[in-house]
Amino acid sequence: MNVLTGPEWRTRAARHRERVEPELADVIARRDRGIKHPIDDFLFHYYTLRPSHLLHWHPGVGHAVDAGDELLDQPFHAPRADGSVALDVEGFLAKRGRTVKTAGRLLRASAAATPRFGCFGMHEWAMVYRLDQGETRHPYLKLRFPPGELAAIVEEVGCRCSHFDAFRFFTPQARPLNLLIPTRETQADLDQPGCLHVNMDLYKWAGKLSPAVPSELLFDTFLLARDIREVDMAASAYDLTDWGLDPIRVETPEGRAAYAARQRGFAERAAPLRAALIGVVDALVARSDATIAAPRGV
Numbered sequence: 001m002n003v004l005t006g007p008e009w010r011t012r013a014a015r016h017r018e019r020v021e022p023e024l025a026d027v028i029a030r031r032d033r034g035i036k037h038p039i040d041d042f043l044f045h046y047y048t049l050r051p052s053h054l055l056h057w058h059p060g061v062g063h064a065v066d067a068g069d070e071l072l073d074q075p076f077h078a079p080r081a082d083g084s085v086a087l088d089v090e091g092f093l094a095k096r097g098r099t100v101k102t103a104g105r106l107l108r109a110s111a112a113a114t115p116r117f118g119c120f121g122m123h124e125w126a127m128v129y130r131l132d133q134g135e136t137r138h139p140y141l142k143l144r145f146p147p148g149e150l151a152a153i154v155e156e157v158g159c160r161c162s163h164f165d166a167f168r169f170f171t172p173q174a175r176p177l178n179l180l181i182p183t184r185e186t187q188a189d190l191d192q193p194g195c196l197h198v199n200m201d202l203y204k205w206a207g208k209l210s211p212a213v214p215s216e217l218l219f220d221t222f223l224l225a226r227d228i229r230e231v232d233m234a235a236s237a238y239d240l241t242d243w244g245l246d247p248i249r250v251e252t253p254e255g256r257a258a259y260a261a262r263q264r265g266f267a268e269r270a271a272p273l274r275a276a277l278i279g280v281v282d283a284l285v286a287r288s289d290a291t292i293a294a295p296r297g298v
Contacts, residue, residue: 003084004059006067013057016215023223024051036140038240039229043222049207054222060214061087061283076211087212089287096208103205104281106188111274115194115267117260120250122159123166123197124236129154129174137169141238144247150237153251162190163197194263196232199270200225205277213280221273224266231262 004012027040028051044050058074059065064086071077071085076095078088093100128136130151133143143150154177161167164182167175175181182190191198203225206218233240235248235255248262249255 001064001080001086002062003064003066003082006065009057009059009065009068012059012216016057016219017055020055020219023219024054027051038138038141038233038238038243039226042229043203043226047204047207047225049210049222053207053210054215054219057215058087058211060217061089061212061280061287063087063214074211089212089284092212093284093288099208100281100284103209104278104285106191107205107274107278107281109188110191110193110198111271111278113192115264116160116162116192117194117263119160119162119195120157120256121196121232121235121248121259122154122157122250123161123163123170124232124238125150125154125157126159126161126170126174126177127166128237129171129177131171136238138238141240143237144239145237153237157251157256162192163187163195164190165201166197193267193270193274196228196263196266199266200228200232202270202273202277206273209277209280209284212284213277217273217276217280221277224269224273228266231259231266235259 027037027044030037030040031044031051056074058071058077064080064082064084065071066084068077068085072079076088076092077085078091080086128143128150130147132147133139136143145153154174159170159174159178160180161170161178162180162182164184164187167178167180167182170178180190193199203218203221206213206221210218230245231248234245235250239247241247247255248259250259
């Protein structure tokens with residue numbers, strides 16, 4: 001167990017807050033005024049963490065902090081015999097053991113899979129396929145094409161979505177157009193590191209594994225998810241120019257090439273974050289096994 005002194009962990013906590021606050025200032029201001037935003041709304045509604053969760057600092061599994069009584073107010077932290085405070089691994093696994101197991105299985109599966117870059121973002125188009133403007137999931141956003149023209153683009157480019165949590169939002173008319181039929185049961189077989197949604201979901205798993213995940217890693221996954229969501233929406237059928245996002249015109253060969261290049265960049269950026277999350281899962285399991293194996297009273 002690595003024990004951080006009071007000055008060490010308070011310096012880290014202060015630096016973390018200094019990093020996070022400017023990134024979330026606009027988010028909090030819009031939330032307080034009830035202003036919709038196509039990127040922020042997804043990150044803080046579809047994913048369940050709030051800005052306050054990102055602002056709090058915690059060291060993660062395998063680390064204790066000296067003189068850290070204020071961390072006792074955060075979930076799953078407990079005092080140790082030496083007076084330091086650390087993650088209560090036993091309590092955490094009692095509540096979230098199934099989540100740890102699922103996260104480990106899916107993270108390892110996607111890490112081992114071959115990345116694919118040929119979907120061209122058509123999943124977002126399939127979610128509005130054959131819908132009128134007011135029927136979409138984001139009715140406050142304009143579509144770049146009328147429904148008939150949009151449908152023709154989807155049919156021409158084709159749908160190759162492999163991620164269940166994107167596919168489940170396809171319109172009923174669009175589902176038969178997809179080359180695959182992803183299900184929750186086949187998710188580990190189909191998730192792959194070229195998929196934007198699989199890489200955005202690193203933020204989901206970091207949140208579900210927190211506070212076992214260090215706050216710095218959690219925020220790294222948030223920044224990645226935010227950047228991916230911008231590309232996801234810029235390549236969609238929605239018009240986001242009012243939000244400062246120029247379209248990635250995946251209805252053209254040039255746009256599809258640009259989208260695939262972005263996918264490759266995100267896959268490279270996601271790889272070390274995925275590996276770090278797998279490390280968190282391994283550390284939780286190792287400490288759990290050690291607790292079970294240790295004689296009573298040790």
